[in-house]
């Protein structure tokens with residue numbers, strides 16, 4: 001008999017949501033996190049937006065799990081007092097040439113089942129008099145949430161159901177042994193090995209590394225991750241009332257574009273930009289030399305912002321399956337039985353909207369395990 005029924009690698013929002021979902025059904029259930037606290041990587045370094053589900057390819061896991069996760073999040077927030085706000089969002093076209101792209105984005109979002117409204121320039125300016133706009137899309141179901149509040153909720157739900165959540169616990173070995181997995185962990189330079197029937201790899205930026213530990217050739221499988229940093233700059237409080245909704249530009253192929261964010265404390269910030277990293281450095285410092293280029297992107301939306309209004313704020317790193325210039329890839333959420341690894345579920349490339357989708361991802365994983 002294995003030491004654990006289920007072991008989850010990674011204590012970000014996805015691993016925690018899965019622990020909360022599975023813990024009523026599996027015992028013992030372990031969640032292993034390498035840092036001193038859960039949720040200190042990407043899950044606490046993002047825009048904290050509850051995405052409506054507009055952008056993602058029709059029929060993709062990103063689209064389906066975002067829409068499902070968004071609705072679950074609003075219910076959880078209301079029921080369990082997790083901080084959130086239904087702030088809503090405007091996507092603005094800043095040039096006449098962008099109006100066709102705006103309309104196709106509207107049709108695309110509607111195709112994902114998202115409630116949206118087209119807006120004239122006058123309607124945009126009635127809501128946001130200071131922004132640059134020749135027309136827009138209004139998204140009434142976009143909101144903001146406390147990522148820490150959500151993770152605390154998942155953590156306590158899992159703990160109350162008997163899950164054992166271990167921090168300072170780096171998974172360094174994963175091997176199929178008979179019907180179970182042998183897992184080696186490193187805690188303060190001491191290595192220990194135990195067994196688990198099921199392993200769920202929710203290791204975020206290192207989920208490809210963990211898949212490789214299990215013997216998967218990540219290049220052949222298409223699991224290799226590209227780390228892509230996104231930085232934010234903050235706007236001083238004196239100018240924070242210049243916008244009152246989240247305001248996004250027309251997205252590019254690579255990202256949603258630098259957009260205006262208002263956090264739960266009412267602070268206004270812009271970001272994130274797109275910077276593919278050549279090495280895995282986990283350097284979260286925001287490069288001040290980006291200020292001017294950043295301000296140029298901000299002025300596309302909010303022309304009155306000057307370079308000196310921007311101060312470096314924070315950054316996060318995206319776990320992208322696609323290299324620069326490649327087409328967008330969908331989430332990999334896969335039971336690896338056909339690779340001789342029955343009981344291993346890999347979650348790889350869980351970039352945005354992973355925060356929004358997290359409770360739906362957890363339900364999806366539970367459905368995989370039950371079939």
Ligand SMILES: Cc1cc2nc3c(=O)[nH]c(=O)nc-3n(C[C@H](O)[C@H](O)[C@H](O)COP(=O)(O)OP(=O)(O)OC[C@H]3O[C@@H](n4cnc5c(N)ncnc54)[C@H](O)[C@@H]3O)c2cc1C
Pocket residue numbers: 009010011012013014015032033034035038039040041042043044045046047048049050051169170171172202203204205206207210229230231272315316317318319350351352353354355356357
């Ligand atoms: C700039 C930016 C903005 C974003 N904005 C939004 C947004 O507004 N809305 C939205 O829905 N999504 C957003 N996202 C996406 C969202 O943040 C992620 O999809 C989500 O946080 C991924 O969670 P995770 O649990 O998979 O990863 P993580 O939070 O990275 O958690 C993985 C955990 O695994 C641990 N780990 C790794 N290797 C090991 C190991 N060997 N042993 C033990 N532990 C290990 C890590 O320490 C980490 O804590 C954004 C992302 C970025 C980068």
